[in-house]
Amino acid sequence: MPSLLEKTTFTLSLLLACQWAVADEVTQEWERLIRKDFxxxxxxxxxxxxxxxxxxxxxxxxxxxxxxxxxxxxxxxxLPPDVHPEELERISVRRKQQLRPLAPVQLKRMYF
Structure with a gap:
């Protein structure tokens, strides 16, 4: 019979796996929406x-x-469905700004 710790660990593992799967779908949709702008x-x-x-x-x-x-x-x-239910767009992207021309090294220093 599994211990309480084993049951808790299993439950948390399932929860995290579900969250990662949803997160991956959201990230893929963001990428698709950004690429659609070009x-x-x-x-x-x-x-x-x-x-x-x-x-x-x-x-x-x-x-x-x-x-x-x-x-x-x-x-x-x-936005998950239970947060701001009046919002129609759950997943959205918005262009903030165009950057001045920068060399790849400069971009790397600024953003990573």
């Missing part, structure tokens, strides 16, 4: 550099997007 094949690098996770499930991420049109910053949000 013509096919234009996005060369898509890197999250700032992550925020709320205890209520709200997530936010800032992205550095390198494209054939230049470098951009994007913000992305995820």
């Amino acid at each position: 013509k096919d094949g234009c996005v060369t690098h898509l890197d999250p550099y700032l992550l925020s996770n709320g205890t209520n499930g709200v997530r936010g991420t800032a992205w550095l997007v390198q494209t054939c049109e230049g470098n951009f910053e994007y913000g992305a949000t995820y």
Whole structure:
């Protein structure tokens, strides 16, 4: 018979696995929405550099997007269904700004 510790560990493992699966789906949708802003094949690098996770499930991420049109910053949000139920968009992205032309080394210093 499993001990209480074993049951608790198993339950927490399942919970974390479910959260990671949802997180991966959200990240993939953010990437799809950002890529949709540009013509096919234009996005060369898509890197999250700032992550925020709320205890209520709200997530936010800032992205550095390198494209054939230049470098951009994007913000992305995820709202779980039970948070702000009046919101129609659960997963959204927004272009924040276009960055001045920078060498890859400069971008790396600024964002990573």
